[in-house]
Amino acid sequence: MRLSSPGTALTLAVVLVLGVVTTYSAQAQTFTVLYNFTGGADGGNPYAGLLRDTAGNLYGTTTVGGSSNNGTVFKLNTSGAESILHSFHGADGQYPYAGVIMDAKGNLYGTTANGGTGCSGTGCGTVFKLTPRAGGRWAETVLHKFTADPDGAYPFSLIQDAKGNLYGATEIGGANAIFGTVFKVSKAGKETVLHSFAGSPSDGAFPNLASLLMDTKGNLYGNTFEGGDTQSAGGAVYKLGKSGVVTVLHSFGNGTDGFEAVGTPIMDKQGNLYGTTYTGGSNANGSVWKVSARGKETVLHSFVGGASDGKYPYSGVILDTKGSLYGVTTEGGASTNGVVYELSAKGVLTVLHSFAGSDGAFPAGGLIMDAKGNLYGTTVNGGSNGSGTVWKLTP
Numbered sequence: 001m002r003l004s005s006p007g008t009a010l011t012l013a014v015v016l017v018l019g020v021v022t023t024y025s026a027q028a029q030t031f032t033v034l035y036n037f038t039g040g041a042d043g044g045n046p047y048a049g050l051l052r053d054t055a056g057n058l059y060g061t062t063t064v065g066g067s068s069n070n071g072t073v074f075k076l077n078t079s080g081a082e083s084i085l086h087s088f089h090g091a092d093g094q095y096p097y098a099g100v101i102m103d104a105k106g107n108l109y110g111t112t113a114n115g116g117t118g119c120s121g122t123g124c125g126t127v128f129k130l131t132p133r134a135g136g137r138w139a140e141t142v143l144h145k146f147t148a149d150p151d152g153a154y155p156f157s158l159i160q161d162a163k164g165n166l167y168g169a170t171e172i173g174g175a176n177a178i179f180g181t182v183f184k185v186s187k188a189g190k191e192t193v194l195h196s197f198a199g200s201p202s203d204g205a206f207p208n209l210a211s212l213l214m215d216t217k218g219n220l221y222g223n224t225f226e227g228g229d230t231q232s233a234g235g236a237v238y239k240l241g242k243s244g245v246v247t248v249l250h251s252f253g254n255g256t257d258g259f260e261a262v263g264t265p266i267m268d269k270q271g272n273l274y275g276t277t278y279t280g281g282s283n284a285n286g287s288v289w290k291v292s293a294r295g296k297e298t299v300l301h302s303f304v305g306g307a308s309d310g311k312y313p314y315s316g317v318i319l320d321t322k323g324s325l326y327g328v329t330t331e332g333g334a335s336t337n338g339v340v341y342e343l344s345a346k347g348v349l350t351v352l353h354s355f356a357g358s359d360g361a362f363p364a365g366g367l368i369m370d371a372k373g374n375l376y377g378t379t380v381n382g383g384s385n386g387s388g389t390v391w392k393l394t395p
Contacts, residue, residue, distance in 0.1 A: 030394040031353050033360065034058070034080050036383040039065050042082055043072035044387035046378040047209075048099035048157070049315065049365035051108075056370075058390060059085075060378060061096040061110060065387070070094040070115065073108065073130060073138075076390055085138045086130055090115050092142050093126040097209065098157040098168075099365065100130075107131050108138075109166060111155040116145035124153035124173065127166060127185050143189040148173040151191055152181035157211030157264065163187075167194075167214065169207040169222055179205040179227065182212070182220065182240055194220075195246050199227045203246050204236035209314055209364070211264035213273075218242045221249075223261035223275055223316075228252065234280065235261035237273060237291050249273070249295040255280050257297055258287040263316030263366060265291075274300075274325060276313040285311040285332070288325060288343055300325070301349050305332045308351060310339040315366035317343070320373070326352075328363040328377060337361035337382060340375065340393055353393055357382045360389040 037044045043062030051059040058076040066072035066087030071094060073086045085108070088094055094115030100108045108130040116123040124146035130138045143166075146153050152170030159167050164187040174181035174196030182195040199205040204224025213221040220240040228236040228251025235252040252258045259280025265273045271293035281287030281302030288301040305311035310329025317327040323345030333339035333354030338361060340353040352375075355361050360379030367377050375393040383389040 029352055031359065032392045032394070033383065033389050034392055035076055035082055035390040036385055037062060037065065037387040037389065038385045039387035041065065041067060041087075042084065043074055044385075045380050046388050046390070047097045047314075047364045047380055048378070050368055050376050050378060050390065051100055051102055052368055052370060052376060053102065058376060059100050059102070059108065060365075060390070061099055062388070063095050063097055063380075071096045071112065073100060073110065083136070086128075086140050088112060088115060090123070091117055092140060093128055094122060098155070098211070101158055101160055103160060103164065109143075109158055109160065111158060111168060113154045113156070113171075116142070118145040118147035119153065124148050125155045125170070127155065127158070127168070127189075127191075141189075144185050144191045146170065146173065149177060150175045150196065151193055152183055152196075155183070156207070156209055159212050159214055161214065161218070167212050167220060169210055169212060171206055171208050171225075180207050180224070182207075182222065194244060195240055197224065197227060200233050201229055201231045202227075203248055204228060204238055209262050213265050213267060215267065215271075221265050221267070221273060223263065223265060225260050225262060225278070234259040235277065237261060237265065237275065237297075250289075250291045250297045252277060252280060255284065256282050256302075257299055258289050259284075262314055265316060266319055268319060268323075274319065275316045276327060278312055278314065286313050286329065288313075288317060288327070300347055301343050303329060303332065307334045307354070309333075309349065310341055310351070314364040318367050318369055320369065326367055326369065326375060328365075328367060330362050330364055330380075338363045338379070340367070340377070355379060355382060358384065360391055 043065035070088040093112030100110040152173035154171040179197035205227030208225035229248040233251035258277030260278040285303040311332035317325040337355035361382030362380040
């Protein structure tokens with residue numbers, strides 16, 4: 001699975017209609033569509049998940065739409081009104097597949113998968129910063145433009161340390177040409193390649209739609225879509241130490257343990273990592289996995305597909321205080337448009353919502369949860385205009 005231009009994979013509907021809030025009942029939960037994208041000036045087809053500030057405002061990106069149809073950064077207030085904080089125009093970025101993060105001063109940071117001027121054609125992507133200004137305006141600064149070799153190309157979601165440094169992964173590029181990188185960008189915009197992947201049988205390859213996790217000691221963790229430390233590996237879970245040494249914690253290889261790791265890993269208090277694979281598992285429809293600090297993998301769930309289960313997760317999972325995991329799958333469910341699911345600590349999967357198309361379809365981005373247990377997310381397609389939705393699920 002390689003990232004393609006949104007126009008080749010998604011059906012766009014450019015209809016000038018305001019976002020509509022629609023409520024659905026879902027097995028004792030309440031599902032609410034907070035916003036329907038039109039695919040026009042307001043953006044369309046959000047692949048990434050959301051950021052929620054302390055006031056309850058939601059922030060995200062759309063891969064297309066905006067003033068130049070190169071994608072947007074948007075804000076959705078608590079009343080459901082959308083505002084565009086930035087429309088990409090190509091030289092500053094194009095097609096943001098990743099979401100945004102926010103620092104203590106309210107600045108937003110993110111990446112675009114294409115655009116910039118570092119490569120020929122559509123560009124290799126950028127790292128950007130948005131700074132709030134008076135009157136609701138936002139000023140954009142391009143911190144880095146990728147060149148593929150040796151700094152990587154097609155970056156995804158960022159994390160930030162206490163000093164303001166940004167970290168992320170690129171799907172391809174690096175010193176080994178094609179396998180991708182882990183990178184760091186300083187506050188001043190200086191990029192450093194922390195690791196260039198080498199593929200099988202060395203380490204991972206192609207960290208696709210993946211972000212990083214940083215522990216309290218500054219070690220980084222992530223997933224790769226292919227590669228690993230065996231010849232036939234189909235993705236890896238890795239640790240990148242502060243010394244720059246990569247340790248492959250688990251290589252997915254036999255199919256039943258998962259295949260093609262995606263999304264962002266999470267860690268519990270014991271140091272166990274959790275995540276998903278896009279395919280593999282006992283039914284070849286994807287899996288939810290656990291990898292211990294020592295590298296022992298356990299398949300917590302193999303997706304079945306069909307009306308009562310999901311299929312093909314693009315993003316990882318989140319963890320609540322009771323040990324339950326929550327996530328989405330891009331397909332499966334009653335209408336084959338994807339589901340929101342809960343996986344209990346005992347391994348019982350419950351479909352919390354099946355997307356019907358009219359309320360969204362193809363949920364690819366990860367979830368966030370507020371203090372009351374409400375879940376928020378996006379869908380790439382579907383909704384009243386076919387260009388995706390922002391939604392809320394209330395327990």
